[in-house]
Amino acid sequence: MTEQTPVTDAQATAVPKVPTLPDAQTVTEVQHYTDRLFSFKCTRPASLRFRSGEFVMIGLMGDPHPETGKQKPLLRAYSIASPSWDEELEFYSIKVQDGPLTSKLQHIKPGDQIILRPKPVGTLVHDALIPGKRIWFFATGTGFAPFASLLREPQTYEDYDEVIITHTCREAGELTYGRNIIESLKTDELLNEVIGEGFWKKIKYYPTTTREESAKMGRITDLINSGEAYADLGVEPLCPQNDRAMICGNLAFNLELKDMLEAAGLEEGANSKPAQYVVEKAFLD
Ligand SMILES: Cc1cc2nc3c(=O)[nH]c(=O)nc-3n(C[C@H](O)[C@H](O)[C@H](O)COP(=O)(O)OP(=O)(O)OC[C@H]3O[C@@H](n4cnc5c(N)ncnc54)[C@H](O)[C@@H]3O)c2cc1C
Numbered sequence: 001m002t003e004q005t006p007v008t009d010a011q012a013t014a015v016p017k018v019p020t021l022p023d024a025q026t027v028t029e030v031q032h033y034t035d036r037l038f039s040f041k042c043t044r045p046a047s048l049r050f051r052s053g054e055f056v057m058i059g060l061m062g063d064p065h066p067e068t069g070k071q072k073p074l075l076r077a078y079s080i081a082s083p084s085w086d087e088e089l090e091f092y093s094i095k096v097q098d099g100p101l102t103s104k105l106q107h108i109k110p111g112d113q114i115i116l117r118p119k120p121v122g123t124l125v126h127d128a129l130i131p132g133k134r135i136w137f138f139a140t141g142t143g144f145a146p147f148a149s150l151l152r153e154p155q156t157y158e159d160y161d162e163v164i165i166t167h168t169c170r171e172a173g174e175l176t177y178g179r180n181i182i183e184s185l186k187t188d189e190l191l192n193e194v195i196g197e198g199f200w201k202k203i204k205y206y207p208t209t210t211r212e213e214s215a216k217m218g219r220i221t222d223l224i225n226s227g228e229a230y231a232d233l234g235v236e237p238l239c240p241q242n243d244r245a246m247i248c249g250n251l252a253f254n255l256e257l258k259d260m261l262e263a264a265g266l267e268e269g270a271n272s273k274p275a276q277y278v279v280e281k282a283f284l285d
């Protein structure tokens, strides 16, 4: 037994008061992939229920106001990258050099606290799609995050015979997080048990880069328009009878793909009116 030294009033008041963040969660793991990308896990509030593919507001306390010294929470939208059944929460993040939040967030370590507002929302959910045979997840950059959640969601494999995930990034290193997630599915105990051994054979993964040499180069939009992506994947072109799709990337990418899907005869869905495809921005701009 260790000897307890009585704490005097003087000692007690000398201990600095630790500020408690509103909606605080504790960081449990951090992984860096490139100088612009990292992922982290944190504790999950017991009351938080969400659907795989949704996003929440997360952040840190901002700098103290120069006159009042008061600090306000600095929050940004983040897709939850972990599936709805997971005990912890995972996020996949950009590091913007002078970004108000990510210039700080990129330095978090296990044990640190972040703020998480437990109000999940979003359109990249199975509820917003009508039944189909094949689902396409189209991502650029950190737009992979909601699909990291949906690829680990049993319903994805219960609802569809085939799951095609495309991920376009500038550089090869930016594909690492997604590749690791897809590789980890092969040994995912829950999915192998719930869906059946070898469920991952339903997945067709199509990573491409645009500015650095890799096995497959080019924007997914161009590769689909030329027919090259269909030939590489060995699949039939998009059609409204069989295909459902979710899109998450930069604004121009989202708009271009949306036009392509509409031209193929697919209609945009929403939580309130499920249809054949849904879109969400990976970031504002
Ligand atoms: C619905 C939604 C979901 C989002 N989910 C994620 C997510 O899962 N992971 C994530 O990293 N970001 C996500 N974002 C973007 C995120 O909200 C912040 O913009 C980002 O964390 C940067 O914050 P910041 O304060 O450092 O810079 P901001 O002031 O917010 O952004 C500065 C600039 O950085 C660029 N930028 C911002 N975010 C990104 C990004 N993700 N990829 C490439 N360039 C970017 C833009 O040009 C932007 O104008 C999401 C945004 C929306 C609207």
Ligand SMILES: NC(=O)c1ccc[n+]([C@@H]2O[C@H](COP(=O)([O-])OP(=O)(O)OC[C@H]3O[C@@H](n4cnc5c(N)ncnc54)[C@H](OP(=O)(O)O)[C@@H]3O)[C@@H](O)[C@H]2O)c1
Pocket (backbone or CB within 6 Å): 036, 140, 141, 142, 168, 169, 170, 171, 209, 210, 211, 219, 220, 221, 222, 249, 250, 252, 253, 254, 256
């Ligand atoms: N990634 C980096 O190395 C890097 C480094 C420093 C700064 N930045 C800045 O960070 C911001 C975000 O960069 P990011 O690379 O994360 O995201 P991004 O610019 O959205 O690009 C991600 C991927 O999407 C592709 N893409 C863009 N528009 C498309 C469209 N309309 N259709 C199909 N594909 C499309 C890009 O191809 P293209 O390459 O053909 O555009 C790229 O492969 C940019 O403002 C950028 O200037 C990025």
